[in-house]
Amino acid sequence: xxxxxxxxxxxxxxxxxxxxxxxxxxxxxxxxxxxxxxxxxxxxxxxxxxxxxxxxxxxxxxxxxxxxxxxxxxxxxxxxxxxxxxxxxxxxxxxxxxxxxxxxxxxxxxxxxxxxxxxxxxxxxxxxxxxxxxxxxxxxxxxxxxxxxxxxxxxxxxxxxxxxxxxxxxxxxxxxxxxxxxxxxxxxxxxxxxxxxxxxxxxxxxxxxxxxxxxxxxxxxxxxxxxxxxxxxxxxxxxxxxxxxxxxxxxxxxxxxxxxxxxxxxxx
Ligand SMILES: [Zn+2]
Numbered sequence: 366x367x368x369x370x371x372x373x374x375x376x377x378x379x380x381x382x383x384x385x386x387x388x389x390x391x392x393x394x395x396x397x398x399x400x401x402x403x404x405x406x407x408x409x410x411x412x413x414x415x416x417x418x419x420x421x422x423x424x425x426x427x428x429x430x431x432x433x434x435x436x437x438x439x440x441x442x443x444x445x446x447x448x449x450x451x452x453x454x455x456x457x458x459x460x461x462x463x464x465x466x467x468x469x470x471x472x473x474x475x476x477x478x479x480x481x482x483x484x485x486x487x488x489x490x491x492x493x494x495x496x497x498x499x500x501x502x503x504x505x506x507x508x509x510x511x512x513x514x515x516x517x518x519x520x521x522x523x524x525x526x527x528x529x530x531x532x533x534x535x536x537x538x539x540x541x542x543x544x545x546x547x548x549x550x551x552x553x554x555x556x557x558x559x560x561x562x563x564x565x566x567x568x569x570x571x572x573x574x575x576x577x578x579x580x581x582x583x584x585x586x587x588x589x590x591x592x593x594x595x596x597x598x599x600x601x602x603x604x605x606x607x608x609x610x611x612x613x614x615x616x617x618x619x620x621x622x623x624x625x626x627x628x629x630x631x632x633x
Contacts, residue, residue, distance in 0.1 A: 408443035412451035415441070420460070420475065427528060427552060428535030431461060431473040462548055474535075476548045498580045501573060502629045505554070508566055509625065510618040512558035513605070517614025521560040526610060529556040533606050536599060543591045544582060546598075551578040553602060557609055557621075584632030594631060601627070 419425040431437070431452070438445045452473055455461045462476045532553040536546055551574045558570045585591050601624040608617035 408441070408447035409450040411441055412437060412443070412448055413455065416451070416455060416461075425475055426531055427475050427556075428531045428549060429475045431475070433472060462545060474545055474549075476545075476552060498583075498629075498632075501576045501580060502625060504569075504573065505577060506622055506625050508570055509554060509558055509621045512561040512563070512566055512570070513609060513617035513621050514561075514614040515563070516557070516560035516609055517612040517617065519560055519562040521562065525556075525560060529553055529560075529606060529609070532556060533602055536602060543585050543595070546595060547578050547581045547585070550581065550598065550602075551575075554621075557605065560609065580632070581628065584628070588632060590631075594628070598624075598628070 416425065416431065425431070432440070434445050434448050434452070437448045441448075452461060452463065456463060456473075460475065461473045463473050532549050535541070536549050536553065541549075554577065555567070555570045555574055559567045561567075585594070601620065605617055605620045605624060608620055
């Protein structure tokens with residue numbers, strides 16, 4: 366944490382500043398080998414930039430797993446500690462989430478869209494942890510039913526729908542830890558709501574994402590029964606997605622309302 370605050374220059378550039386996609390080749394960092402005092406900071410920065418650029422260019426997408434710590438360290442010719450620092454910074458910003466354990470389901474998963482205004486979003490995420498759940502649920506229902514109704518006639522592209530589809534597919538993984546599922550779940554709702562094309566509603570949904578994930582995680586920890594709940598949630602998500610894809614706004618809005626209300630009723 367102190368690392369990111371101590372070195373503001375390492376923060377990713379804002380999306381508006383983007384343009385050319387920087388690609389770092391295998392071992393392609395600093396050919397002259399002249400590492401100044403801030404060598405560690407620069408090593409951290411090069412990974413951060415590379416991952417951010419990959420996200421922006423679409424080489425890495427929501428629900429994807431990052432290469433392992435060792436692979437990234439080898440790719441950039443830097444220490445694993447520097448890779449860890451970069452990943453920790455991305456975690457703090459809510460861009461990735463580390464999944465513990467080993468095997469094909471371990472590793473770091475991309476859980477957020479870097480095009481969000483990260484500074485503002487982060488403050489709102491923190492603040493939103495203390496919002497009353499009932500109010501978050503009511504606001505969700507209001508925004509999501511409106512969004513899915515309007516998505517039926519909005520001019521979204523197949524690629525935009527694919528963002529939601531990728532999350533839907535990622536959530537079908539039986540081995541997904543509940544905390545990763547809930548992150549992808551909240552992002553799935555943000556992605557679907559964005560199809561309505563209202564930037565203000567999208568931004569409000571984005572800012573509520575952590576609050577949504579928070580109350581779901583709390584309910585899972587308090588009530589248990591995750592295995593049963595997750596299969597119901599998956600069924601709901603597929604139904605909602607199919608209705609949106611078929612541009613049936615009325616059905617999509619009804620299903621998303623039932624989905625949100627169902628989980629809230631379980632959590633009481
Ligand atoms: Zn959901």
